[in-house]
Amino acid sequence: MRSTPTARFIYLMVASSTSPEPRAPSPMFQDLRYALRTFARSPALVAAAVVCLALGIGANATIFGVVDTLLFRPPPHIQNPAQVVRLYFSRNLPPFGRATSSITGYPMYTSLRDAAHAFTGLAAFTYSQRASLGRGADAKRVDLVLASSSFFPLLGVRPALGRFFNADEDRPSGPALVVLSFGFWRSAFGGDSAVVGKQLQLGRGSYTVIGVAPDRFTGVELQNVDAWVPIAAATPELMGPGSLNRGSYFLQIIGRLGSGSAATAARQATLVLRGDDVYSGRDSNAVVVLGPVQHARGPEMSQNAKVSIWLSAVAVIVLLVACANVANLLLARSLQRQREVAIRLALGAAWWRLARQVLIESLLLAIGGGIAALFVTLWAGPLIRAFLLPDTPA
Secondary structure, three states, X not given: OOOOXXXXXXXXXXXXXXOOOOOOOOHHHHHHHHHHHHHHHOHHHHHHHHHHHHHHHHHHHHHHHHHHHHHHOOOOOOOOHHHEEEEEEEEEEOOOEEEXXXXXXXXXHHHHHHHOOOEEEEEEEOOOEEEEEOOHHHOEEEEEEEEOOOHHHHHOOOOOEEXXXXXXXXXXXXXXXXXEOHXXXXXXXXXXXXHOOOEEEEOOEEEEXXXXXXXXXXXXXXXXXXXXXXXXXXXXHHHOOOOOOOOOOXXXXXXXXXXXXXXXXXXHHHHHHHOOHHHHOOOOOOEEEEEEOOHHHOOOOOHHHHHHHHHHHHHHHHHHHHHHHHHHHHHHHHHHOHHHHHHHHHOOOOHHXXXXXXXXXXXXXXXXXXXXXXXXXXXXHHHHHHHHOOOOOO
């Protein structure tokens, strides 16, 4: 049966009415595509805006990361860091006047440990000390921290391998023991668990490895640490005879607050300090001040912390200048597009559609600047960290 022209016409009409029509792109997609075409016509402006945002955002992210490490972020692996405080000793030192320092001696530590019961515990430690590992041509330098047996339990740290030294071992003429840092264990011994029980030649003595600290643990200081040794047993050999005697200053003291107030703990510690003529300097107004465990936030703010704060202010100014530059670039571009906007309005474009177009273009620039800022941070971060925190492990 042959189809007639009328039948073919009816068939085409029905088919066209039932077949789906091609969907037009959404208005949002159209605005996005138009923004990209606009950027392609002015690449210099886009590049300038992205570079300004990248430098401003990247500089701030880098500096604030260092400031966060110095001032706000507690050291890793410490349980309830808000309860851990550092003790500072303030006294009059003629002819210099009043001075506040966190450095004291071993006798003051033992006196506070035995009398200041407002603390649930006190611990003493030193800054990292350089010592030789090995003998002869194979010897190399390592960073040691002398710490009391209460140091690790007070911070709530658990060993990654083996154990820490205890109070019976932390005594004069006690056994020569050493706890390795996780990084040193991996780099020097390849992470071998059989390292526990081995003998290491540190300085002039032989020390037995009894454990490994957890990964990234360096104590409460931002410093590189390769190993910890007991204060009472190792100080005479590593720091010289008489280092544990009254009048020697080389220790820092931290404490964990109990259920009482910090003021009560400070008063108890102050009474102990005033009862010691050597460490109080016979100053009846000598006091013990409790500060945050982060050294940079205490009375002895480090030079690096001060530089970081100044750099933070500079970074904020750089960000403000970058934002102002981008705003000026966009304003100049808007003035150039006045005729285009007028024509689109005359053709019936809604004002909110034009506003959305501007917002989409700004959002694309911000995304581009943020991505570029990430690369700036990855490049500049290690450099600034190495400058401000040279002794901190990466």
